[in-house]
Each structure stands twice: as structure tokens, then as C-alpha cells.
Amino acid sequence: MSRVPGVLRWRPEISVETLVLCSAVFMLAAGNGRFWQAALAQRSWAEPATWGFSAALFVALSALYLLAGAAVATRHTVKPLLTVLLLASAAAACYSDRYAVYFDRAMLRNILATDLHEARELLGWPLALYLLGLGALPSLLVWWPRLKRRTPGRAVALRLAWLVAAAAVAAGALVPVFADFASLMRNHKEVRYLLNPGNVVAALAGNAWGSGQGPGGPRLPVGADAKFNAAWQQRVRPTLFVLVVGETARAQNFALNGYGRPTNPDLARRPVINFPQVTACGTSTEVSLPCMFSPWGRGRYDEGRILGHESLLHVLARAGFQVQWRDNQSGCKGVCSGLAQQQFNGAAAAASCAGGQCPDEVLLQGLEGAARDERGNLFVVLHQLGSHGPAYYKRYPAAFRRFAPACESEDLRRCTREEIVNAYDNSLLYTDYVLGALVDLLERAQATHDTAMLYVSDHGESLGEGGLYLHGVPYPIAPDVQTRVPMVMWLSPAFRRSHDIDEACLRRRAAQPASHDNLFHSLLGVLDVQTAAYERDLDLFDGCRMPAALHARASAP
Structure with missing residues (x-):
């Protein structure tokens, strides 16, 4: 012993x-x-x-x-x-x-x-x-x-x-x-x-x-010469433009793109313009969000340059827009730095938000009041929680459990692929409802503003194809389900008249391929912001703006 x-x-x-x-x-x-x-x-x-x-x-x-x-x-x-x-x-x-x-x-x-x-x-x-x-x-x-x-x-x-x-x-x-x-x-x-x-x-x-580090100091300016062009002198009402940044929505599961399930019933009932062939800048929010708001995009991707420069939002603010970022996720990744921000999840979550996590409807709270503010032109970004995985079943209220049985576990390997897809599609169904409610709000806001909405997701999602789940696969080898994203636009009649938009032409353009690279330049173009940073070749609206005489005839009763 x-x-x-x-x-x-x-x-x-x-x-x-x-x-x-x-x-x-x-x-x-x-x-x-x-x-x-x-x-x-x-x-x-x-x-x-x-x-x-x-x-x-x-x-x-x-x-x-x-x-x-x-x-x-x-x-x-x-x-x-x-x-x-x-x-x-x-x-x-x-x-x-x-x-x-x-x-x-x-x-x-x-x-x-x-x-x-x-x-x-x-x-x-x-x-x-x-x-x-x-x-x-x-x-x-x-x-x-x-x-x-x-x-x-x-x-x-x-x-x-x-x-x-x-x-x-x-x-x-x-x-x-x-x-x-x-x-x-x-x-x-x-x-x-x-x-x-x-x-x-x-x-x-x-x-x-390495090149992945963020900027070490103040962001360098983009579009320092930005200003409203001459078209704004003819407008008598302010503009309200809402950009909705979706989360983890993949184009393949949008009914508007031909998916076999009715995941977009609310949008299908409204005169939206759908872009079925849109490619994302990246396969994660951390990459896509700064990229899609930059003038360089994926085509001239330079991570250090993108992270070290201002974004589209700063250009719009410099031109004269009131810019606000409303977030129901994990922040704007620097693209709204120094601008007005409102966070809805976490400590600032509303009382109705379970566990500090809010349904995306919360992003619309107070927006109608902002629309009634006639002091100036408003550009609002709504950053959704969307279909963020792996807990897809937590992304929608009980009323949207339409596709069943749905996976109700964060461990996706405990569910069948059918159950995972059901939960994911339910989250898209809820996103469709929120977008429909936003369009209704903007229709009511036409009493005081020319209103418009653009929805585009930051990246897609893998739901078990090839053994892959979630997202974030390196871009060169990423599957299409992670890089193809939905994009939908709604323009009020007042906005189309005021901004000279030929809707039929835009619908034809929407059928052609597009990408996040178009976002920066298209929004500057449609909102009539003049700057050397603007590139006409990347403007989806270019060629669909009616000449003044034709516009006058189209607007006549």
C-alpha cells in the first residue's frame, strides 16, 4: 500500500x-x-x-x-x-x-x-x-x-x-x-x-x-463630388426609397423564380419586378454586405479597398438624402458607419421579441411615421434576420408553419432534408409577408412621397446538397445555391413618373443576368445622384429612363 x-x-x-x-x-x-x-x-x-x-x-x-x-x-x-x-x-x-x-x-x-x-x-x-x-x-x-x-x-x-x-x-x-x-x-x-x-x-x-484586416483609420471617401442632378429641380415631392437586405435567401426557393412551392404569395399579388438571375458578391454576410454597397463589387473585388472606403450610403447622404439603417441582425459591417442606425434585436428588442430576437416585422415599426416626414428625401435600409440558419424554425411566427413537418432543431443532421427544406421555405414565406406589408405601407405613403422598394438577399444557403449546410463556402468553389439570390423591385406609379422609369423596359432588363455589382450604380442612377463614382454600364435602369417628351405623354390622362 x-x-x-x-x-x-x-x-x-x-x-x-x-x-x-x-x-x-x-x-x-x-x-x-x-x-x-x-x-x-x-x-x-x-x-x-x-x-x-x-x-x-x-x-x-x-x-x-x-x-x-x-x-x-x-x-x-x-x-x-x-x-x-x-x-x-x-x-x-x-x-x-x-x-x-x-x-x-x-x-x-x-x-x-x-x-x-x-x-x-x-x-x-x-x-x-x-x-x-x-x-x-x-x-x-x-x-x-x-x-x-x-x-x-x-x-x-x-x-x-x-x-x-x-x-x-x-x-x-x-x-x-x-x-x-x-x-x-x-x-x-x-x-x-x-x-x-x-x-x-x-x-x-x-x-x-493579411488583406483580411479591416481599415486601420477613417474610411476613405467615395463619391466626394456627389450631388443631386438637375432632374431634382423639377420634383415637388420628396422620395422615400427602402432597400431591404435579405439574409440567406436563395433564388432557387423563390416561387417568383419558378420554384414549385408558393413561397411568394404576397409578392405575386403585387406589381413587382422580379430579377431571376442575380449573383451575390460573396457567400457570407461579412463579405457580401461591404461588397454590395461598394462601387467595385465582385468583378473588381479588393477586400482591403472595400473595407477601407465609404459605401453607397455615404454617397447618398453626401448628395442630400436622409439615410437610416434599421437592423434586425448583427450590424451593418461598417457600411453605415457614422450614419443613423437603429438596432431592433438584443438589448433594444421590443417586448414582443422572444429571447431578445425579433421577427422581421419589427423593422416596419415607425417607418410609416418616417414616411410622413416631409422634411427631405429618405433612404432607409432594412437589414433582415431573414432565413438565418441553422434554426430556420425560429425565423417565422407559428402562423407561417405552412410546410410540414418542419425541422425544429439547430442540429440539422437530426432532421431529414424534407424537414429542413420545409422549415427554410416557411422562413421565406414569412419574408414574403413582410415585403408585402412593406409595399402596402409604401402605397399609403404615396400621399406625401414618391416611394419605391428594392429587396435583395446578401447570399444563399445550402440545405444539405452535396453534404453542405448553411453558407460561407469559399467563393471559387461555392455551389449556385449559395451565390444565386432573389431580387425584387416595387416602384409606385408616382415614383415611376417622377423618376422617368419605363416599366416595360425595366421588366425586359430584369430577365437578363444581374449581380450585386449593379446595386451601387443602379441606385445612384435611379435616384439621380451625380458623381464620378457612377458607372453607367452597371446601372440596371440605364436605357429604361424615358426622355422628357415621352415621359410627358405617358403621364398625361
């Missing part, structure tokens, strides 16, 4: 490098299911080459992880560092396995920008089990052994030897399979976003020091 305490106190003694190597092997083997599935896709395990390639890749990655870890770890930092990496790897593995999430810089920014209400829906027992099994328990093993002590000279010499050996092993493992490895990296670059925890570390570094 006297020996038992000594046995329990026994701890092995290992080197820092050995601890890093063991941790790397564990993370690669246990926390990278989706990576190995993607890297070895379309390979047969009956072929010896598959086994050779997978073994070589595993050895090379283990050596590279050792090389990276040993380059920065010390006796005093290695255990905390490995604990953080194990927990990060476990969390990334959870979301990769459950939703096929790719962790790039944009996805990490999405995570960091997610508010508490959104984050709660992505937390739960699956994440807890991953963190326990792949994070916490292995971390206990990391803290168990004692680390060998070395003299400074011997420590440097041995560390250099380990680094050289790791580099040699990585190169030696890859040489026999280099053709296969090069083909994988060239044709399937997206697999690197599945490699845990290297993907998380790379995303952090990219956002901290």
Missing part, C-alpha cells in the same frame, strides 16, 4: 518536440475527418496507391505540424499552446463534420462577428462532446508528462536537429507522391480550408496581418 501514492505520482518525462509531435499526430488522425474524406475522394481503398498516398500525406503533414510547432514552442509555452490548438481543432472538427464548414478568413470573420443570439443556435451537446473528446481530455494528457530540462546550448542544438529532420521527413514523404499531391492542391485548393487546426491558425494570421 505504501507504494500506491508513488505510482500515482509517476509522470513520464518527454521533450517539447515529442509532445508537439504526439499532439500533431492526434489532431490529424482524430480531428480531420472531413479533410481526409475530401483529400481521398474518388480513390479506391482496394488500390495500393491509395494507401501509399494517404500514408505519405499523413507523415508529411505530421512533420509540417511538428516543424511549425517546434519553431515557436518553448518549455513554458508548449502546453498552453497545444491546449488552445486542441480545443480549436475540436471546435472546427465539429462544424466541419456537422455542416461541412470551410474555415477560411471570411468564415473566421463571420464567427467573430456573430452576435450572442446567433451563436447560441450553433452551440449545444454536439459541440460539447467534441470539445470534451477531442479537446479537453487530450489536453489533460498534454499536461500530464514532465518536460525535459536542457542547457541552453543543448536545447538550441537539439531543436535545430528536430527542425531539420521534420523538414527532411516532410519532403521525403511527398517526393514519391508529388504528382498526386500537386494535382490535389491545384484542382482542389479548398481542401486546405478543412485541415485542422492549420486552417484556423492561417485564418487568424490572415485577418490579423
Whole structure:
């Protein structure tokens, strides 16, 4: 009995490098299911080459992880560092396995920008089990052994030897399979976003020091010369234009685009102009929102330039519009910086909002009062909660549970695809209702204003196609369901007359392809804002503005 305490106190003694190597092997083997599935896709395990390639890749990655870890770890930092990496790897593995999430810089920014209400829906027992099994328990093993002590000279010499050996092993493992490895990296670059925890570390570094960082100072001006053009001198009433930024609505599920379900009954009863072929700037709010409000868009995408400059809203405000951002989600991502903002969820949520999360109808509260304000021209942005997943069933009131049975779980893998689609379509049905109510409000506001509405979603959504869920897949490999978005416009008769819009022409133009790239220039064009930042070729209204004489004849009784 006297020996038992000594046995329990026994701890092995290992080197820092050995601890890093063991941790790397564990993370690669246990926390990278989706990576190995993607890297070895379309390979047969009956072929010896598959086994050779997978073994070589595993050895090379283990050596590279050792090389990276040993380059920065010390006796005093290695255990905390490995604990953080194990927990990060476990969390990334959870979301990769459950939703096929790719962790790039944009996805990490999405995570960091997610508010508490959104984050709660992505937390739960699956994440807890991953963190326990792949994070916490292995971390206990990391803290168990004692680390060998070395003299400074011997420590440097041995560390250099380990680094050289790791580099040699990585190169030696890859040489026999280099053709296969090069083909994988060239044709399937997206697999690197599945490699845990290297993907998380790379995303952090990219956002901290790379092009993904936000502006370090005041945003540079866009359209500094913006002003109302001469057409405004002929108008006797102010304009009220409402831009609705939808969330996670995909074009494929809009009935107006030919979807087999009646997801747009309210809009279908109104004289809206539908744009069925619209492409988004990005696959996440964090990317799409700044991009769609910039003059450069996806066609000339430069993340640093977009984040470092003002947006369309600042140009409109400079020209003379009263601009207001009304938000029921996680903020404007900088596009409304310095302008009037109103947040409806969270602490400022109305009493009717369950758990601090409001239905999108809340965005219309007080808007009619603003419409009665005749002091000037108003441009209002309504940022919806929309169809934000994975809890689609929380995005609509009970009265809109039309498609059943609907998935009522944040863990989408517990539901059938039919149940997921039912819940998602119910959320679109509710968005349709909110847009219909907005059109009704704007029709009533014609007593004092020329009114118009444009709805466009920020990005689409995957509902299980190809094993993908949610959104945020890197743009070059994103499926159409994440990049094709609905866009719908409603123009009051008074607005069409005042702004010289040929509706028949615009309907013909709407049938052609469009994108978020058109938003900046089209709104400047239709609202008659003159600035050098405007590009006529990207204006959807260009060519559909009636000459003055024709406009006079069209307006005559």
C-alpha cells in the first residue's frame, strides 16, 4: 500500500518536440475527418496507391505540424499552446463534420462577428462532446508528462536537429507522391480550408496581418463630388426609397423564380419586378454586405479597398438624402458607419421579441411615421434576420408553419432534408409577408412621397446538397445555391413618373443576368445622384429612363 501514492505520482518525462509531435499526430488522425474524406475522394481503398498516398500525406503533414510547432514552442509555452490548438481543432472538427464548414478568413470573420443570439443556435451537446473528446481530455494528457530540462546550448542544438529532420521527413514523404499531391492542391485548393487546426491558425494570421484586416483609420471617401442632378429641380415631392437586405435567401426557393412551392404569395399579388438571375458578391454576410454597397463589387473585388472606403450610403447622404439603417441582425459591417442606425434585436428588442430576437416585422415599426416626414428625401435600409440558419424554425411566427413537418432543431443532421427544406421555405414565406406589408405601407405613403422598394438577399444557403449546410463556402468553389439570390423591385406609379422609369423596359432588363455589382450604380442612377463614382454600364435602369417628351405623354390622362 505504501507504494500506491508513488505510482500515482509517476509522470513520464518527454521533450517539447515529442509532445508537439504526439499532439500533431492526434489532431490529424482524430480531428480531420472531413479533410481526409475530401483529400481521398474518388480513390479506391482496394488500390495500393491509395494507401501509399494517404500514408505519405499523413507523415508529411505530421512533420509540417511538428516543424511549425517546434519553431515557436518553448518549455513554458508548449502546453498552453497545444491546449488552445486542441480545443480549436475540436471546435472546427465539429462544424466541419456537422455542416461541412470551410474555415477560411471570411468564415473566421463571420464567427467573430456573430452576435450572442446567433451563436447560441450553433452551440449545444454536439459541440460539447467534441470539445470534451477531442479537446479537453487530450489536453489533460498534454499536461500530464514532465518536460525535459536542457542547457541552453543543448536545447538550441537539439531543436535545430528536430527542425531539420521534420523538414527532411516532410519532403521525403511527398517526393514519391508529388504528382498526386500537386494535382490535389491545384484542382482542389479548398481542401486546405478543412485541415485542422492549420486552417484556423492561417485564418487568424490572415485577418490579423493579411488583406483580411479591416481599415486601420477613417474610411476613405467615395463619391466626394456627389450631388443631386438637375432632374431634382423639377420634383415637388420628396422620395422615400427602402432597400431591404435579405439574409440567406436563395433564388432557387423563390416561387417568383419558378420554384414549385408558393413561397411568394404576397409578392405575386403585387406589381413587382422580379430579377431571376442575380449573383451575390460573396457567400457570407461579412463579405457580401461591404461588397454590395461598394462601387467595385465582385468583378473588381479588393477586400482591403472595400473595407477601407465609404459605401453607397455615404454617397447618398453626401448628395442630400436622409439615410437610416434599421437592423434586425448583427450590424451593418461598417457600411453605415457614422450614419443613423437603429438596432431592433438584443438589448433594444421590443417586448414582443422572444429571447431578445425579433421577427422581421419589427423593422416596419415607425417607418410609416418616417414616411410622413416631409422634411427631405429618405433612404432607409432594412437589414433582415431573414432565413438565418441553422434554426430556420425560429425565423417565422407559428402562423407561417405552412410546410410540414418542419425541422425544429439547430442540429440539422437530426432532421431529414424534407424537414429542413420545409422549415427554410416557411422562413421565406414569412419574408414574403413582410415585403408585402412593406409595399402596402409604401402605397399609403404615396400621399406625401414618391416611394419605391428594392429587396435583395446578401447570399444563399445550402440545405444539405452535396453534404453542405448553411453558407460561407469559399467563393471559387461555392455551389449556385449559395451565390444565386432573389431580387425584387416595387416602384409606385408616382415614383415611376417622377423618376422617368419605363416599366416595360425595366421588366425586359430584369430577365437578363444581374449581380450585386449593379446595386451601387443602379441606385445612384435611379435616384439621380451625380458623381464620378457612377458607372453607367452597371446601372440596371440605364436605357429604361424615358426622355422628357415621352415621359410627358405617358403621364398625361
